[in-house]
Amino acid sequence: MSNQLYNTHVKLLAFDLLSLTQTPSPSSSDPISFSRRGTPLSRAETLGTVTSRELKPHKFLKFTVDDGTGCVPCVLWLNHLSSPYFSRRNPADVRLIADLAEYQASEVKLGVLARVRGRITAYRECLVMEACSKANSV
């Protein structure tokens, strides 16, 4: 089993992404690990149209990206300033990341073509992509 793709943002079509194999993992940080045909994956990239958008200010932005083969649920966290996950990090850095996330959230509009990269996680047993960067590049 090759780990070569583990830290790579693999470009996947939605139906591939949504059909990743989920296995419980012993690691505490990632309770579920994902793999496709035996290749473990943790990050992915998708390209498509934003078809839904739900914003909880200062908490998260949930949106879906439709690439024609399926809809990838994505979440863009906006809770950097309150989340304990970031409390260990330099507050200035956190603020920077938070500002950037806010800005990105403002760019995610219904109908725009978006390229989303992020970590693959599961939320209530459904796959969600935690967006870490997004670019309207087309």
Added chain:
Amino acid sequence: MEGGKMVSISELVRGCRPLTATSTLHSPLSTSSHTPPISSSSSFPNSNLPPSTPAGGVTAPRILTPLNHPSYLIGTLNLPSYLHSTPALPCCSHSTCFVFSDASSTVCCDVLHPDLRIIGNRIRVLSWNFIPSKCGGFLEIIRWSFLDSTAGLSRCSNLDAFPLVLGSSSASKDGSKGRYSLRGVLESVSPVSVIPCSIVTRTSQSGSGTNFSTPSNLRGFLAQIMVCECELCCSKEVLMPLDDPRKGLRGHCFTKPQILYFCGSGSSWHPLFTKLIGNVICISHLKKKLVFIGKEESQLMYVSTGKTVLRVLSMANQDLPHKEAVIKGMGECGLYSGIITGIYMQGMVINLDERVWLLITDRLLNPPHSLRVGALISVRNVHFLNPKFSWTKMLILGPCFRTSIIVEGFSPLETGCHKVSQSQSLLGKFIDSLGFSARLWVLLVVSCFRKKFSGILTEKEILGSKHREGLVQVFARSHLPSSVFQYRYGVFMEFCKHDSCGCGTEPNYGQLKLVAPISNLVHHCEAMWMKNQLEGDCETMINNNKFSQLSCGGRSHGRPITRILPSEAIGVILLGSLKISPSGRLQLIDATGCIDIVLPYLPSDCNSNSIYEVNDYSLVMEGMPDQLDHFGLVEMEPFSCRSIFESSPLVREISLTMYVYFHLRKSSLQKFLVYPHMNLKDNLKELEDGRFHMLHVTHKFPVLQKFQKDQVVSDGLSMLVEAVVLPWDLFLSGKNPTKVSKGQKKEPMELYDSRNYHEYVSFKRCKIDHASSRPLSSGLTDKSSVAGMGSCSHLSDCSSANKQYPVEIPCLACCRSDRLVSSGSLYCTEATLKFGAGCKLSALKVLLEFKSESFFKYQLLQIGGYYITKHQNKDLFCNHRDSDYVRGGKFLITTGTTIWSLSFSYDEIFHYTDPSLVTCPLHNSQQTELLLQRSTDNCHEMCSDIHLHIPADLKNELDVDFTVLEKDLIKTAPKLEEVANVPLCFETAMTASMQSFQTDDSAFLLPEGNLVSLQGQVLAVHNLNHTSLDAHSSNENYGDVRQLRLSRGVTWSMCIHVLMDHHIVSIFGGLSEHAYPTGFGPGVIATFHRILELGGQNRLMLTPVSFIAINSMKLNNDQYNAECSNPVYVSELYNVAPLDAVSSCLISELIQCLECKPMQFHCRIVAVRFLVLEKNRKPQPKVPCRLSVDIPLASFVLDDGSSSCCCWANAERAATLLRLHEEFPLKAFGSSSWKLKGIGIDNACRTTIYHLEKLLKKHGRITVKNYGSISDSSSQDLMFSVGSKDLLSSSDENLLKFIILNACIGTFWTIIGDVMDSEAVGQLEEHVPKMGMTMHSMQSIWAKEVSYANPLTEARNMVEELLNR
């Protein structure tokens, strides 16, 4: 041996010809046919030779005509005024020349390496040059022999000893006076000066008596001699009786300086002493005196007496002195020998060896006659200065009172000699008070001004006179820092206390700019253009062109290159007057040439009588990349002193499009000189009070040529403007025009109470009460002006709008150029002003005609702008209005009509901004875009002549009025509106007048459609005029319209491709040269007014009435990059597959791929590994295309979805990958952005590199290391270290982090790179651990080319690849 014919001096003087002759002619010249005898003056009718004939210039001087037969002169060589019998030489009355006289006449002369015995002796001159001059002539003695071998000066008892005063003998034992002797090396000799000192005169005259016409004035010169301090030398005994003085020189060390003063008759030895510098001499019979050289300074000197005797002990230094090995140019003193290659400015500037400049501005220096072009001279004790002028490099020789100029070899050329004028003007004194570099600068200014204003100003106006400062002096004074002015202490002080007088110390002249004649500027820029092209700059530009080629009519068209030079890179101030060329272009002109200018806003007081100075500007050059034919241009240096001083006309060889733009900030454009008869204040005074008509310009027509029987266009060239006279007149009350004090600036608007207005509204029928005591109308005392608006006195209701229209709106008016504020009001002039259905507002549409003398006024009008013009009795606007609103009237705007621009604002509080303090934001972002139209933004207020503050509560009233007007009548206001086929263009109410051309004959098809106005970015301008194209160029690629710029008056058929909201439209048609605005070309945002919209195909047509206005133009050099950097543009515009020669590769495949072939990766940046950012210390080239930030080491982590790798890049590519050239995304920077210092309107759109530059200026060098994740951008742990002692502040750190983060979240890149071989990796492995980092096991690539990924091309390639499988 020696023989030939004896020639007398009078013969030579009469002959008046420059000659060279020798007594021995070894080879008889065969040129006798064209070497006329001495007496023939036919070929030299003018006894004066050209004073500054340049060597090697346009007219190279001829070699002196040799006499065709051997000849010699016999006469006596004397020191000046040595003999009583010598008649005073007219041109050398105070001179320090040797004098040669024979029985017939006397002339000045110079002799090489004189022997002391020659003085006063009859000699035979064997080889000589004769140069005629105003006062007869000048003899250069090259070779001579004693006529009588026994003759000589009356000797002292010893050999080689000469008394300074003839007839005296040192043999007679003198008493206490003159008992001192000095022996040493003669170091320096001062110029001869005259001191009005009667006491000293008495003592010094003891020997010679009546040599001076003015006994109270003492002529004399100083000399410094280095003596030995040994016991023998210090003994007060006279050293004379040494039998062989040469013996005694050994073992002596001449180190102690002593000052000698030769006065009275001794002063006539000056020419000889000058030539003895460097020799060991012995002077005896001197007095020792303490001389006051300043108010409190005294100096011990040895003063010559009547018995002083000179002996030359060694002539060791007779060989030509060698040039100093190293010249630093820091003001150090030294010796320079060189050949004179040019003499300029009446001999004040001497060019040596074509690269060194000797300044002889001080009249005391009195250089010898033989200082002619071609002569070999040595300049002793001269200061070497290397001024750091921005425009050129040079070495200046600055002579002080210790400097001597000695001619070592006479010039063989037919060049004249100069004498610096003895009378000194104010300018001369001014120049002498400056440091040397500043002197040269002023002389350059003088030369430039004379060229620039010849025929415009008189010589006296430029140079000034004895009592009045000229233009040069005024200009120089205003530009020179006070540090360049030096106090002059006089000859004694400066000679004796040389080192403490600050002679040769120079401040930094970096800020001094050259005032070049415009023709020189044009040549300089052309030369720079060629140089850039040759240096391969064009290569990159051409490469860029593949993105920017639009096919047009099946032909490919080359894209011109644009080069922009900021004024700092040129280092030159522009000076000239503004002029509108016959073709309607605004130009800056001087006597040498003109250059097109682009001015965002032309002030209403612009006139052609003023001389303007432009300090801050940018010069734009446009041309085709293959204009490389004229290599000669590169060698020219139009800004070299030589080019400035020489008057040879420069011929423009290549025809680049060239223009200058600048804006009206205080620093950039100054009215430098106004002719006395022009009164500037008049313009403003007129604005103080009175009644003004308001105009709204709806269209400007290009210059119309007069057709036969044309009724509309008058005779001669004229321009027409379509305008609407608004139904509002502005009244300004001149009664209390207030100069705004600081306290008043925030004065509430309520002071000028608008409530009065409300009282008004309540009236059903309102009349203007002329007797009203209300402050607003109190200014309207001019009955006649009010009478003009008699129709205002009754207003009817407008029931349909259910609203009373106000007759008066109070306002405050502020003048741009002054703090003048006056209260005023807007009065409605319309009698039947009504609103709503059925009511038509009768604003008046008029045509304004401008004749060539008032083209300035035409220039200052902008389509869509509001203007006011003063009401005059029998005013055309009024009369016209009264005569039943005839439409289509034409008014001639004469020079007497002043038009001011107008702007409005609606204020609660009257907020006064001092226009002089606020600069109009004409640059939309730093040096990237120049806004030329001030239609919609805030800078309105700053740029208009008069600004009206209208109470906010009345805004609606006026707003309605204007909008009604615009909707119903004018409708040229740019409001985006979808029109079929033409996206985002706006229709004007002008129903196509072209339709009227349509005839019933359907076979005769004329274009049909609506006239629209359209705004967009010009992508390309193609010439479709094939025939004329071929005539001008054989290269088909020369499709640019600018190539045909020289064909004046021709109408070009062209196609303009314009980008409008991601769509390209083509505008084609004929465009006359007149309608082609300066600066128009690819890259500009322009509005095309009244172009014909043809159905379909995104095609529009230019009509003869179409007007092109440039809204903004790009100011950066890399506009191509800017375009390419925008992926939207790239994908939509240029469907060119870039980089297709290189095959694509996945990073995961890299491991197998060991070939060193460049591969293409489509990837993004995940993280930065490390970065070293440095301030670019390399000398900035004149073309500012080099990065200001250096990135010596940059390593990024790339991810393409298959794997990741490490990418190394050079500074340029790293800067691209870091997105440094893009606009700084302030929004994304979020809450931290306020910490960016100086964020404002101006800073808002700056590029990232600008902010980084500021950081690096502070810290010099910043190293960034990522100790965190290399697979997650937001988990990078960045550590910073700086080169400076200061710590990186948290805000600076934030900014850096943001820049890196911004690079990581950015877009996709197409990177062409090589896999780095083991050797390179090995080197890195050595280097990286030193920085405290570890090398990763990732594959490393070296980026060779970086560009934004083009997803469309990528997708297409992918599909193709899949299909080919």
